Amino acid sequence: MQIIKDKHIVDDTWQHIADDATIPAGDVSVSLARWQQEKHLLIHHKGKLGVRLHPADAVTELAGDISRLELIELDFPDFADGRSFSQAWLLRERLGYGAELRATGQYMPDQAFYLARVGVNAFNPEKFKDLPVILAKLNDFTVNYQRSVN
Amino acid sequence: MYQYNEIDQTLVDERVAQFRWQTEQFLKGELSEDRFRALRLRNGIYIQIHAPMLRVAIPYGLLSSKQIRKLAHIARTYDKNYCHFTTRQNVQFNWPKIEQTPDILAELATVQMHAIQTSGNCMRNTTSDHLAGVCVDEIEDPRPYCEVIRQWTTLHPEFDYLPRKFKIAVSGAVHDRAATQFHDVGLHLVKNDAGVVGFKVLVGGGLGRTPIIGRVIRPYLEQRHLLSYLEAILRIYNLFGRRDNKYKARIKILLKETGIEKFTAMVEQEWQLIKDGRELSADTVTAMKAHFIPPAYLPNAVGDKSFALYLASDSAFATWVKYNTVAHKVTGYKAVFLSLKAPDVPPGDVTDIQLDAIADLADRYSFSEVRTTHRQNLIFADVNQTDLYALWQQLDALKLATPNIGTATDIICCPGLDFCSLANASSIDVTKEINDALDDMDYVHDIGELKINFSGCMNGCAHQSVGHIGILGVDKKGTQWYQITLGGSSDNEAAIGERLGPAVAKSEVTQTIVTILDVYVQQRLEEESFLDMVKRVGISPFQEQVYANH
Ligand code: SF4
Numbered sequence: 001m002q003i004i005k006d007k008h009i010v011d012d013t014w015q016h017i018a019d020d021a022t023i024p025a026g027d028v029s030v031s032l033a034r035w036q037q038e039k040h041l042l043i044h045h046k047g048k049l050g051v052r053l054h055p056a057d058a059v060t061e062l063a064g065d066i067s068r069l070e071l072i073e074l075d076f077p078d079f080a081d082g083r084s085f086s087q088a089w090l091l092r093e094r095l096g097y098g099a100e101l102r103a104t105g106q107y108m109p110d111q112a113f114y115l116a117r118v119g120v121n122a123f124n125p126e127k128f129k130d131l132p133v134i135l136a137k138l139n140d141f142t143v144n145y146q147r148s149v150n
Numbered sequence: 151m152y153q154y155n156e157i158d159q160t161l162v163d164e165r166v167a168q169f170r171w172q173t174e175q176f177l178k179g180e181l182s183e184d185r186f187r188a189l190r191l192r193n194g195i196y197i198q199i200h201a202p203m204l205r206v207a208i209p210y211g212l213l214s215s216k217q218i219r220k221l222a223h224i225a226r227t228y229d230k231n232y233c234h235f236t237t238r239q240n241v242q243f244n245w246p247k248i249e250q251t252p253d254i255l256a257e258l259a260t261v262q263m264h265a266i267q268t269s270g271n272c273m274r275n276t277t278s279d280h281l282a283g284v285c286v287d288e289i290e291d292p293r294p295y296c297e298v299i300r301q302w303t304t305l306h307p308e309f310d311y312l313p314r315k316f317k318i319a320v321s322g323a324v325h326d327r328a329a330t331q332f333h334d335v336g337l338h339l340v341k342n343d344a345g346v347v348g349f350k351v352l353v354g355g356g357l358g359r360t361p362i363i364g365r366v367i368r369p370y371l372e373q374r375h376l377l378s379y380l381e382a383i384l385r386i387y388n389l390f391g392r393r394d395n396k397y398k399a400r401i402k403i404l405l406k407e408t409g410i411e412k413f414t415a416m417v418e419q420e421w422q423l424i425k426d427g428r429e430l431s432a433d434t435v436t437a438m439k440a441h442f443i444p445p446a447y448l449p450n451a452v453g454d455k456s457f458a459l460y461l462a463s464d465s466a467f468a469t470w471v472k473y474n475t476v477a478h479k480v481t482g483y484k485a486v487f488l489s490l491k492a493p494d495v496p497p498g499d500v501t502d503i504q505l506d507a508i509a510d511l512a513d514r515y516s517f518s519e520v521r522t523t524h525r526q527n528l529i530f531a532d533v534n535q536t537d538l539y540a541l542w543q544q545l546d547a548l549k550l551a552t553p554n555i556g557t558a559t560d561i562i563c564c565p566g567l568d569f570c571s572l573a574n575a576s577s578i579d580v581t582k583e584i585n586d587a588l589d590d591m592d593y594v595h596d597i598g599e600l601k602i603n604f605s606g607c608m609n610g611c612a613h614q615s616v617g618h619i620g621i622l623g624v625d626k627k628g629t630q631w632y633q634i635t636l637g638g639s640s641d642n643e644a645a646i647g648e649r650l651g652p653a654v655a656k657s658e659v660t661q662t663i664v665t666i667l668d669v670y671v672q673q674r675l676e677e678e679s680f681l682d683m684v685k686r687v688g689i690s691p692f693q694e695q696v697y698a699n700h
Contacts, residue, residue, distance in 0.1 A: 080188060080271070082311025086388045089308050094423065108185055110172065117307035141164045143157045145301040146377075147428060148308060 002131060005100065005122040007138060009131055012124070014050060014071055029071050032057045043068060052104075055083035059090045066097050074120065076105035085118050092119035092149045112137040119149035151212050151519060152297045152441045154262045161305070162259040165266055169193045170252035177249060192272060192310070194265030195251055198571050204243045204251060205268040206258060210278035210296040210320075211239035211522040215509035218520055220261040222505035228254050233505070235490060235498040237562055237612055238317070239277050239522040240268055244569055271399075272310045273303035273384070277319045279327045280523040283442060284478050284485050284531045289339045290347045292322035294438040295376065298430065302377050309384045313391035314399035316384070317356075329524065329640035331355045331364045332616065334401045335383060340370065348372050353383060353413075354405035359608045361615040361646045362402045367414045374429040375421075381428075382421035386413070444480075445517040445532055451482025457535040466553075469595070470542050473553040475533075482535050486516070488528040488545060489552040489560070493585050496578045497563040498526035507548050515541050525562050525601075527555060558600045558667065559588050562613070566606030566623060567630075573606035575623025575630035575656070580604070583660045597667055600680050603638075616640040618681045619666060620647045621659065630656045636666070636692060637684040648689050651697055662696050669695050 001012045014027045019034050023042070029050030035042065042049055050071030051062065062069070072091060074084040084103070091097040102122035103115050112123060112134045123134050154162075172189045175181040181189075187197075194205040206221075213221075221241060225233050228250055234242045246254055258264055267274055276299045283291045299318055303309075309316075321328040322339040330336030336352035349371040355364025371379050383401075390408070392398045405413050461468045475484040488508065490498050500508075508528065512520050515537045516530035523529060528550075533541060545551040554560045561584065564570065566577030581604055588594050603617030607624075614620030620635035631653040638647030654662050667680075669692050674683050684692075 079185065080311055081393060082271075082309070082313075083389055083393075085308045085311065086385050089385075108188075110168075110185075110189055111311075114305075114307035114310060140168050141161065141305065143160045143164070144307075145157075145161070145304050146306055148306075 002128070003102070003122055003124045004131060004134055005102075007135065009135070014048075016052065016073070027071070029073055032061070035065070036061070039065070050100075053084075053087060055081045055087070057087070059087045059095070062091075062097075063095055066091075066095050069097070070099045071102060072097065072100070073102045073104050073124075076103065076107040079106055079108045079111060085114065088115065088118040088120050089149060109133045109137050110140075113140040117144065117148045117150050151214060152209070152293075152438075158262070158301075159259075162262070162264045162266070165193075165264065165305070166252060166255045166259050169255060173249065173252050188270065190251075191270035192267055193251070193255065194268035195248070196269060197248075198244070198569050201245050202248050202251065203569065204246050204254060204265060205236070206241050206243070206263060206265045207268050207275045208239050208241055208263075208522050209300045210276055210282070210293055211280050212293070213520045213522065214261075215512040215518040215520065217261045217263055218505050218509040218512065220257060220263070222502040222509070224254055224257060225502040225505065231503075232499050232501045234496070234565070235500065235522050235526050235528070237524055237526060237564075238275065239280070239524065240275055241522070244565070266304055267310075269315075271312045271314050271316075273306065273312070273316045273318065275317075276300050276303065277317070277328055277333075277524070279321050279323055280521050280529055281327060281476065281485055281531070282322060283444065284480075284483075285323050285325075285327075286477050286479050287324040288322055288479065289324065289341060290322050291439075291442055292320040292328075292337075292339055293442045294435065295322075295337070295339075295349075295373075296320050297438055297441065298376065298434070299380070302380065306384075309388055312384075312388055313393045314396065314401075316387070316401065318380075326640075326642050327524070329613075329616070329644075331644040332357050332361070332613070332640055333364065335380065336364050337376075342370050346372075349376065349379075351379065351383075353417075354402040356400055356402045357613050357615055358400075358610045359397055360400075360402065361610070362406070363644050363646070364402075365405065365410050367410070367417060373435065374431070375425055376430055378425045378428050379417075379421055381424060382417050385420055386416050390416075447480045447483060447532070448534060451480070451534045451536065454482065454534075454536040457538060460539045464539075467539060467542055469591075470546075470551055470553045471538065473557065473595070474551065474555045475538070478532070480532075484533050484535060484538060486530045486533045486538070486541065486545075487523070487555040488530065488550040489554055490527050490550070491554055491560050492549045492552045493559070493589065494582065495549070496565075496568075497561055497581060500528075504548055504550065507544075508550070511541065511544060525555075525560060527560070553591065554594060556599050556601070557594050558597050558602060559585050559594055561585070561602045561604055562617075563604040564606050564611040566604075570606060570611075572609060573623060574608075574625035575606050575632065577604045577606045577612070577621075577623060580621070580632070580656065580659050584663050587660050587664055597670065598679060601639075602663070613640065614638075615646050616644070617647060618684070619663065621663075624653050626653065632656065632659045634659075634662060634666075634696075636689050637681065639681060650689055651693050654696075665695050666692050 027048040104124035176186040319333040338350040351368040352364035521529040567573040605612040616638040635647030
């Protein structure tokens with residue numbers, strides 16, 4: 001499985017773990033709910049840790065955990081749900097999150113430019129052939145009118 | 151008016167290229183209907199009954215003659231020789247072909263125009279007072295702030311996928327002509343005790359299905375905090391606005407369900423965290439104001455004697471001056487309304503030939519600028535009184551001088567069943583019928599100030615709930631019926647119209663309006679306007695007459 005990270009196509013080294021699956025060895029991401037419940041165990045995990053956010057999740061609940069996390073995924077159930085854009089902004093600007101912030105799920109390649117501006121630096125494509133499209137879409141505009149993360 | 155710099159031009163050009171690619175992908179079957187819909191809406195393209203419809207932005211209603219000529223060219227080349235001005239100061243083309251829309255947008259970009267965010271669940275075109283900069287009751291010209299907001303809202307990366315559409319209006323005068331109380335955010339330029347101009351901020355007003363008057367959440371905001379405050383409002387809305395039901399997704403519902411105290415506290419708290427470091431600099435505001443400096447008025451305009459002579463000698467001219475012109479802050483000048491409400495013409499429609507002629511007249515008589523109004527008319531804002539007679543004759547020849555501004559036949563009307571796929575009932579044909587019944591201009595003038603607003607469905611594009619008389623198309627088992635309301639107003643003393651009674655059949659609408667006007671003429675006090683009488687007596691005298699035979 002390949003993704004885009006910092007404008008390059010790279011292999012996804014993470015495992016995205018469902019709430020009822022056991023945690024394997026290696027780098028793992030879990031839902032916010034699971035993170036909150038099992039944090040005391042997860043922090044002893046040998047690999048890197050990541051959290052997957054649904055648009056309804058309150059980002060600020062991660063305020064105390066930001067330094068432990070090396071991946072946060074913004075999972076789009078629907079491209080029209082724009083809450084993830086504000087979640088990204090809050091993570092970068094308010095919580096000072098500096099590691100990988102990845103869009104995943106049902107977003108459109110045409111939203112990649114906006115996502116990059118609010119601080120998303122990695123993109124999990126819906127389909128393999130979207131990879132070059134997303135890369136191109138990151139350059140849709142060379143100018144902008146307002147301040148955001150980037 | 152505002153002139154694009156290199157950044158503005160690059161942005162609209164890149165937007166056209168982006169949309170061209172999206173359209174090609176869609177036509178090749180590479181982009182789903184559902185996704186293309188979201189993308190095309192953000193470029194002003196709806197799919198209506200007959201064809202796509204393209205809505206072009208006219209920022210705060212300001213157009214140059216060059217832009218008007220381009221609209222004429224587009225109407226001629228890509229459409230059926232006309233276009234339609236809307237109640238939100240924008241312009242629509244009803245017959246473009248989807249595959250040609252990128253070319254139309256490219257043509258618009260050559261004259262500093264675009265259709266960005268004129269539809270879809272995003273921040274829409276910022277609207278304002280159509281008499282900004284020239285009216286006698288102005289606190290400060292709102293247009294520089296409108297342009298600041300236009301730029302900030304355009305392609306905002308965080309707020310382009312909101313729960314629902316979001317509209318901002320700015321008024322800079324004592325008398326609110328921009329209906330700021332009926333917008334998602336209304337901004338009113340006000341002075342504080344020290345005489346410094348800032349903004350009164352209203353949130354949660356709106357028309358449509360649930361008409362609500364906006365609430366003041368901050369009585370005074372310093373100018374420099376304009377954008378950070380908007381950002382705070384939008385972030386709260388984007389995160390907490392309802393997304394489970396599109397009829398409950400506007401910010402007015404969030405405000406209502408959260409409660410004004412809590413909502414205001416949320417916005418203020420967010421704002422405190424972001425306000426420092428992103429102030430609007432005094433230099434930015436000054437530079438923006440330089441785009442809106444007054445034109446070179448002739449100092450001796452008021453010295454002209456011919457105007458008074460024509461007024462005295464030509465009563466048709468005098469009538470037109472009375473109804474279709476308003477006072478200007480510079481004595482000797484007038485703002486002139488071009489009525490797009492000639493009998494027989496759907497309200498707001500203009501042909502390519504008229505548009506070209508309007509552009510020529512604007513060049514000659516009004517510093518090459520034209521404005522659009524919320525009531526679907528146009529304005530030449532800066533006409534020397536010496537030129538009024540010649541201008542009137544030429545407008546008359548173009549059928550743009552019907553002396554009915556602000557009267558019963560200055561009806562605002564949405565496209566309804568003729569063009570709109572959401573409509574319950576037709577509006578254009580019924581409007582024409584009402585117009586035909588009111589063909590006696592003396593009677594219309596005797597009735598005086600009256601706002602009739604007519605929408606073809608609950609969405610209320612023609613703002614029927616704030617019409618002095620509102621007409622709303624409803625569907626009753628597949629037939630067209632019409633709900634009448636009285637007493638609405640979007641002025642300073644805002645009010646939502648009260649329902650007269652059961653809906654009336656299509657064949658009875660005109661008679662109902664005529665009856666309502668008869669009741670007014672019989673029962674009004676001296677000098678009392680229709681709206682004032684409704685406020686005084688309520689709706690029952692009207693009900694009694696209208697439903698007398700039922
Ligand atoms: S009010 Fe209804 S019918 Fe009229 S234009 Fe709007 S959506 Fe269409």
